[in-house]
């Protein structure tokens with residue numbers, strides 16, 4: 001359900017509060033002209049209260065039956081914050097899971113180039129234990145002269161790869177004009193780094209009934225990323241995962257600087273799953289595994305990695321793509337490390 005305003009307060013219900021008591025609080029808030037956003041939790045239900053602060057201050061919220069505590073929501077992000085939902089969110093996509101003990105291993109080509117390339121990669125990553133297939137049909141390229149992706153034909157190739165392998169698809173949506181085509185085909189809608197603050201696009205995917213993989217902009221702060229996620233969740237789509245993919249710094253040895261510290265910070269600040277893209281951060285194949293290891297060790301809920309049957313021939317991001325023939329070994333290392341961190345590949 002879309003949220004109409006900013007949740008200012010949260011009502012933490014007692015562990016023993018009944019569903020009727022929750023309904024009663026919501027009804028009383030409605031009578032007083034306030035809206036409620038109910039988040040059930042393992043230990044307690046939390047009700048986010050949306051309404052005029054002065055009006056809310058006059059309500060005897062703490063005296064309502066079943067209410068344990070009333071607290072202000074202090075962070076600028078509300079629905080995505082850990083304050084409002086203490087339990088981690090687990091995203092389920094075609095029986096694959098990401099979050100709270102389930103590690104997502106998303107792999108596939110940077111770009112859908114031709115059928116055999118995409119199908120070959122899909123089968124290779126599936127055999128190695130990947131849980132989802134990535135691949136761009138609409139590509140955000142720095143140069144307007146570079147290959148921009150196959151568009152709808154690329155989506156059709158991805159759909160075939162899903163049909164053959166059963167892997168759910170992660171693919172990027174760049175423009176509100178492509179919503180129907182991309183949302184219709186994707187299992188997870190990727191919002192790329194360059195579009196992290198395209199607020200109209202965020203609102204569009206907030207209305208979609210598919211999970212969203214939101215990448216951090218190269219010049220965005222962690223708070224900016226969380227506020228971008230809030231745009232999506234506010235529209236009613238709570239199925240969002242965040243992706244650290246490197247930020248722009250003065251350093252040139254890597255393509256971007258992987259902000260590994262963002263992983264534990266995000267894990268503290270939000271209940272949403274947090275994944276890492278070591279490929280775009282590294283820009284070089286030899287650094288992808290060490291950065292992926294760091295991601296797992298830092299507590300990430302998954303990684304998204306670029307894989308190509310013949311990276312030297314790739315039309316996009318060749319230097320950072322892992323050869324498909326080497327991916328099984330890569331995946332094996334990640335699986336072992338994830339197990340050390342108490343996680344299973346979802």
Ligand code: PEP
Pocket residue numbers: 110136140172191192193194215245277280
């Ligand atoms: C991608 O994952 O295909 C991509 C373009 O990455 P980013 O948006 O992080 O640059």
Ligand code: MN
Pocket residue numbers: 110111280306316317
């Ligand atoms: Mn790429």
